[in-house]
Amino acid sequence: MSTFTPTQTSLQTLFVSVPNMVRLIQRKGLSNCLVGVADRIEQEFLRWEQFDKSARLAFHSPDGVVELMPIADAQQFSFKYVNGHPKNTHLGLPTVMAFGLLADVDTGAPRFLSELTLTTAIRTAAMSALAAKKLARPGSRRMALIGNGAQSEFQALAFRDIVGVRELRLFDVDPQATAKLVANLSGQGFEITVCHSTTEAVRGVDIITTVTADKTNATIITPEMVEPGMHINGVGGDCPGKTELHRGVLEMGAVFCEFEPQSRIEGDMQQMPADFPVTEFWEVLAGRKPGRTSAEQVTVFDSVGFALEDFAALLFMSDAARELGIGEMIDLVPHSPDPKNLFAQLGLGPALAIAA
Amino acid sequence: MSTFTPTQTSLQTLFVSVPNMVRLIQRKGLSNCLVGVADRIEQEFLRWEQFDKSARLAFHSPDGVVELMPIADAQQFSFKYVNGHPKNTHLGLPTVMAFGLLADVDTGAPRFLSELTLTTAIRTAAMSALAAKKLARPGSRRMALIGNGAQSEFQALAFRDIVGVRELRLFDVDPQATAKLVANLSGQGFEITVCHSTTEAVRGVDIITTVTADKTNATIITPEMVEPGMHINGVGGDCPGKTELHRGVLEMGAVFCEFEPQSRIEGDMQQMPADFPVTEFWEVLAGRKPGRTSAEQVTVFDSVGFALEDFAALLFMSDAARELGIGEMIDLVPHSPDPKNLFAQLGLGPALAIAA
Numbered sequence: 148m149s150t151f152t153p154t155q156t157s158l159q160t161l162f163v164s165v166p167n168m169v170r171l172i173q174r175k176g177l178s179n180c181l182v183g184v185a186d187r188i189e190q191e192f193l194r195w196e197q198f199d200k201s202a203r204l205a206f207h208s209p210d211g212v213v214e215l216m217p218i219a220d221a222q223q224f225s226f227k228y229v230n231g232h233p234k235n236t237h238l239g240l241p242t243v244m245a246f247g248l249l250a251d252v253d254t255g256a257p258r259f260l261s262e263l264t265l266t267t268a269i270r271t272a273a274m275s276a277l278a279a280k281k282l283a284r285p286g287s288r289r290m291a292l293i294g295n296g297a298q299s300e301f302q303a304l305a306f307r308d309i310v311g312v313r314e315l316r317l318f319d320v321d322p323q324a325t326a327k328l329v330a331n332l333s334g335q336g337f338e339i340t341v342c343h344s345t346t347e348a349v350r351g352v353d354i355i356t357t358v359t360a361d362k363t364n365a366t367i368i369t370p371e372m373v374e375p376g377m378h379i380n381g382v383g384g385d386c387p388g389k390t391e392l393h394r395g396v397l398e399m400g401a402v403f404c405e406f407e408p409q410s411r412i413e414g415d416m417q418q419m420p421a422d423f424p425v426t427e428f429w430e431v432l433a434g435r436k437p438g439r440t441s442a443e444q445v446t447v448f449d450s451v452g453f454a455l456e457d458f459a460a461l462l463f464m465s466d467a468a469r470e471l472g473i474g475e476m477i478d479l480v481p482h483s484p485d486p487k488n489l490f491a492q493l494g495l496g497p498a499l500a501i502a503a
Numbered sequence: 504m505s506t507f508t509p510t511q512t513s514l515q516t517l518f519v520s521v522p523n524m525v526r527l528i529q530r531k532g533l534s535n536c537l538v539g540v541a542d543r544i545e546q547e548f549l550r551w552e553q554f555d556k557s558a559r560l561a562f563h564s565p566d567g568v569v570e571l572m573p574i575a576d577a578q579q580f581s582f583k584y585v586n587g588h589p590k591n592t593h594l595g596l597p598t599v600m601a602f603g604l605l606a607d608v609d610t611g612a613p614r615f616l617s618e619l620t621l622t623t624a625i626r627t628a629a630m631s632a633l634a635a636k637k638l639a640r641p642g643s644r645r646m647a648l649i650g651n652g653a654q655s656e657f658q659a660l661a662f663r664d665i666v667g668v669r670e671l672r673l674f675d676v677d678p679q680a681t682a683k684l685v686a687n688l689s690g691q692g693f694e695i696t697v698c699h700s701t702t703e704a705v706r707g708v709d710i711i712t713t714v715t716a717d718k719t720n721a722t723i724i725t726p727e728m729v730e731p732g733m734h735i736n737g738v739g740g741d742c743p744g745k746t747e748l749h750r751g752v753l754e755m756g757a758v759f760c761e762f763e764p765q766s767r768i769e770g771d772m773q774q775m776p777a778d779f780p781v782t783e784f785w786e787v788l789a790g791r792k793p794g795r796t797s798a799e800q801v802t803v804f805d806s807v808g809f810a811l812e813d814f815a816a817l818l819f820m821s822d823a824a825r826e827l828g829i830g831e832m833i834d835l836v837p838h839s840p841d842p843k844n845l846f847a848q849l850g851l852g853p854a855l856a857i858a859a
Contacts, residue, residue, distance in 0.1 A: 165834040172849055199562055206555055206575045208608045213580045215571050219562045224569045230611020236842050240610055244836035252564045254596055255586020264836050268845055300846035324843060331846050478521040480600035481620050486592050487680060489624055490656035490687050493528055
């Protein structure tokens with residue numbers, strides 16, 4: 148599509164398509180986007196109690212799930228549309244596709260519509276790295292990355308730029324996925340070891356990141372793999388019937404989540420009783436609850452992805468698009484001199500004939 | 504915006520903006536849209552039990568509400584974004600603005616993104632007229648239209664084309680709104696009487712339609728105004744704290760709604776106890792429950808707007824746009840030869856420097 152200079156009339160919506168988001172990320176720099184989105188997530192999480200929060204609305208089908216993730220504060224409303232269909236890759240389609248919106252709460256006017264597939268990869272990695280920065284042992288440099296699919300490069304780079312990770316130990320059941328990740332990360336300053344099993348990959352690391360896609364109750368990480376002091380960043384256990392961590396792993400240490408009512412349904416925590424102790428991560432950020440309490444403690448961030456992260460990412464991308472002049476103005480809703488006269492906008496005049 | 508010939512690659516989304524929806528309605532004809540959407544609503548309501556239904560998600564603020572209205576069957580998912588801000592007209596903005604999406608359930612791919620402000624006006628009127636066709640007395644020709652704002656022309660025309668209404672008695676607290684409605688309906692085959700009160704307007708009519716916008720517990724229709732055999736089409740009592748009918752009116756006859764769990768929260772029914780009897784309209788369409796049982800019975804359609812009506816309207820508009828070649832293809836989600844390699848779509852190559 149051609150690109151327009153964003154000159155906004157009162158009710159046009161700024162739209163950033165996938166090609167324009169690629170341009171935005173290229174111009175801004177991926178590292179700056181990862182760090183900038185993490186900063187914005189931290190800023191919004193510190194305002195946690197100002198948001199009207201709800202668990203996402205999920206529509207499950209045999210092959211996947213379609214979800215809406217809304218949230219609002221007193222000024223802005225956002226939502227994300229996102230699917231999860233692990234079999235899509237066999238059809239040449241992405242497993243996860245997303246787009247989303249920012250709107251004004253005081254008028255309901257839609258202000259920013261954007262692709263969120265690339266942006267979700269950035270915000271998920273930024274959220275993971277922000278949590279690890281607060282929960283992993285200081286000086287963590289070695290990370291196992293289990294699951295080397297579409298999200299893995301973003302996780303690696305966010306942990307490099309936000310946590311200081313420099314060594315990666317990789318494993319995926321599909322060696323081609325790992326080969327792709329190795330190629331994409333060449334020249335990025337990582338020391339990389341390709342491993343032949345999860346057990347081999349996690350040995351001696353500071354951080355274990357799991358980002359697998361299968362919609363099954365998997366046990367990718369079992370208690371005997373976990374060493375004292377490790378931080379586990381569990382990203383792929385994110386909907387009912389989709390887990391990655393053996394329940395024994397959750398019992399080994401302190402478990403942190405985003406929004407507890409959603410995580411108890413969707414996270415690896417879905418395996419645990421309703422009174423299993425968990426801390427919402429914003430309380431650690433706000434200094435209201437402890438994070439890691441000792442160097443030997445095992446910490447688990449049971450991440451499922453929460454609407455407030457998308458809210459933060461949409462704000463970051465909206466600001467960046469306006470700053471860089473990237474995007475197009477679209478007529479998603481009408482603007483007219485007389486809003487009570489919607490009919491007149493049809494331009495049908497008073498001469499419409501009676502239907503036969 | 505310029506218009507593109509819709510040549511769809513596997514993952515592009517057909518987008519119909521407001522100007523393109525105006526073109527679509529002009530080319531199709533408003534009457535054909537009203538009748539076509541009503542037919543589609545009837546067709547989908549007859550498949551009621553095949554849908555995964557939920558009450559809409561509403562975010563309330565002091566001046567209005569922002570809502571998401573999702574629904575899905577085994578093949579397609581849809582949602583609508585819609586606001587309701589009665590004070591918007593003072594800012595030169597519409598009270599109601601909307602857009603929505605159709606997506607494939609088996610892959611999650613977004614297929615059709617459309618303006619839904621104009622379309623909501625059409626589907627709301629089509630729903631009202633479809634219900635009246637089944638519930639009002641046969642041969643109903645006189646209708647009172649209370650509330651002459653943005654939705655009123657659409658109600659009048661849908662009742663003309665679907666029910667056979669030929670006489671209109673109009674009232675609005677704002678005489679300018681009524682003057683606008685009279686002007687827009689000139690030459691449309693109606694016999695029109697402008698009235699000075701609701702009491703005057705409803706006298707002797709077959710059907711009372713209320714479409715007012717104030718977010719208050721109003722009692723626009725009281726029991727003494729209602730004559731035996733009338734059908735009441737209550738459209739504007741559609742969110743918590745926003746009602747139009749005195750509770751005595753609901754007790755006078757048989758009450759019908761769209762989706763009971765939502766209507767008990769949002770409809771005029773919100774005034775009634777949880778066991779107040781109500782019939783879901785689809786059951787009347789399907790022949791499972793009686794509609795009107797006598798010529799003297801008062802019938803009330805307590806309409807709040809349900810996601811399945813938007814699903815039907817989106818299908819109608821999607822078919823019409825493709826048939827007429829109206830709309831643009833947009834890149835809302837990525838399409839690539841290797842969906843597992845999302846990172847490669849950024850075109851950053853392997854030479855990304857480490858962030859400072």
